[in-house]
Amino acid sequence: MSDKNKKQGHIENDPSYKGLQVNSGISQPPSINPRIAERLKNKRKKYSIDDYVKGILDGDRGILSQAITLIESSKYEHQKIAQEIIEKCLPYSGKSVRIGVTGVPGAGKSTFIEAFGKHVTGQGHKLAVLAIDPSSERSKGSILGDKTRMEELSVDQNAYIRPSPSAGSLGGVARKTRESLILCEAAGFDTILIETVGVGQSETAVHSMVDFFLLIKIAGAGDELQGIKRGIMEMADLISINKADGNNVHKAQLARVQFENALHLFPQSPSGWSPKVLTCSAIEKTGIDNIWDTIMDYCSHTQQNGYFEQRRSEQAKYWMYETINEQLKDGFYQKQLIKDQIPDFENKVLNDEMSSFVAAFKLLDAYFQDIKNKE
Numbered sequence: 001m002s003d004k005n006k007k008q009g010h011i012e013n014d015p016s017y018k019g020l021q022v023n024s025g026i027s028q029p030p031s032i033n034p035r036i037a038e039r040l041k042n043k044r045k046k047y048s049i050d051d052y053v054k055g056i057l058d059g060d061r062g063i064l065s066q067a068i069t070l071i072e073s074s075k076y077e078h079q080k081i082a083q084e085i086i087e088k089c090l091p092y093s094g095k096s097v098r099i100g101v102t103g104v105p106g107a108g109k110s111t112f113i114e115a116f117g118k119h120v121t122g123q124g125h126k127l128a129v130l131a132i133d134p135s136s137e138r139s140k141g142s143i144l145g146d147k148t149r150m151e152e153l154s155v156d157q158n159a160y161i162r163p164s165p166s167a168g169s170l171g172g173v174a175r176k177t178r179e180s181l182i183l184c185e186a187a188g189f190d191t192i193l194i195e196t197v198g199v200g201q202s203e204t205a206v207h208s209m210v211d212f213f214l215l216i217k218i219a220g221a222g223d224e225l226q227g228i229k230r231g232i233m234e235m236a237d238l239i240s241i242n243k244a245d246g247n248n249v250h251k252a253q254l255a256r257v258q259f260e261n262a263l264h265l266f267p268q269s270p271s272g273w274s275p276k277v278l279t280c281s282a283i284e285k286t287g288i289d290n291i292w293d294t295i296m297d298y299c300s301h302t303q304q305n306g307y308f309e310q311r312r313s314e315q316a317k318y319w320m321y322e323t324i325n326e327q328l329k330d331g332f333y334q335k336q337l338i339k340d341q342i343p344d345f346e347n348k349v350l351n352d353e354m355s356s357f358v359a360a361f362k363l364l365d366a367y368f369q370d371i372k373n374k375e
Helices: 003-008 034-044 049-057 061-072 076-092 109-122 175-186 202-207 230-235 246-263 288-304 307-334 336-350 356-374
Strands: 097-102 127-133 159-165 191-195 212-218 238-242 276-279
Touching: 049 061, 049 076, 049 175, 061 076, 061 159, 061 175, 076 175, 097 109, 097 202, 097 288, 109 127, 109 191, 109 238, 109 288, 127 175, 159 175, 175 191, 175 307, 202 230, 212 230, 212 288, 238 246, 238 288, 246 276, 276 288, 288 307, 307 336, 336 356
Parallel strands: 097 191, 097 212, 127 159, 127 191, 212 238, 238 276
Antiparallel strands: none
8 A cells, every 4th residue: 555545544545456446525513512622611710800800891792790609609718809890880970770670480581571672772781780689599500591582682792791699698689689789780782681589578679770670561460450469560760561462451451540540658768759561562562662762761751850869878878877787697607606506595495495586596696795805
């Protein structure tokens, strides 16, 4: 066999084999997508605080995502880095419209957000969606499926979707969501949507970090009158009756009238804004433009009467106190002295040797005494 044929490795190409020709074949593709490999390589790269801040201000979504991961981390060293990043990004935040979206499971929140988000980006805006995914109380795991439900929006160059596990904290949202919001604003997103799990205390927490609160309802599900509860209704700046399509159009119009009548029973909002009720269809993408126009009207109204900035100041103060409460709680449970004593006190409570209240006060006394001894 000739040297050339040896190099090709195919003995069949030797002239002695008549009528046979074996091609050398093609090189095998890499076992991993090159773009994914590059992304993994970047993930392994360690960034300084200034690298994170510069990346966020430049709109680098990879670095933004990593910074939000640091915010969500429970590790002290990650939290420390995250706080420094937030502090440096804070002067570049606050220039967005913050919108909270809530509704019972099945109301079509994710479908609505995709249709609404495409409308917003179509208007030339940059949209960030912070979607709070319900976590399992047992495993603390979360599906994080919003990107699969928002197929069009997830590939939109002007949209960024960040699903975060609620981890059972304050019904799904807390300080970490607000801090993520600040980084998204610093990254140039001028419209922020926060989607809640729609259960528990999450609505109250979201209401304390947004400018506009949107409640999504559906007609024909038997919740028209049941859904008229003071707490959630008083928080809403707009109620949108979703799924107003097909045979459901008439039911949606009836539900709209019922909610409008109910809203008249509530006292005037401090914002001076009268909550509206609109119908829409996220599937058919009808009525979405009216909702966006209403939000713009609300922002214009509250900016003119000074309520917009006043509310943001109140929210900043609220989250200062919430952070103090959270840090005190974390500091208590992280102290080794408390970790060592809690099992013993738990057993005494379970065996009726000590009341829950006495056990709690004794642990608190031990905590404060330890701090005093170290002063």
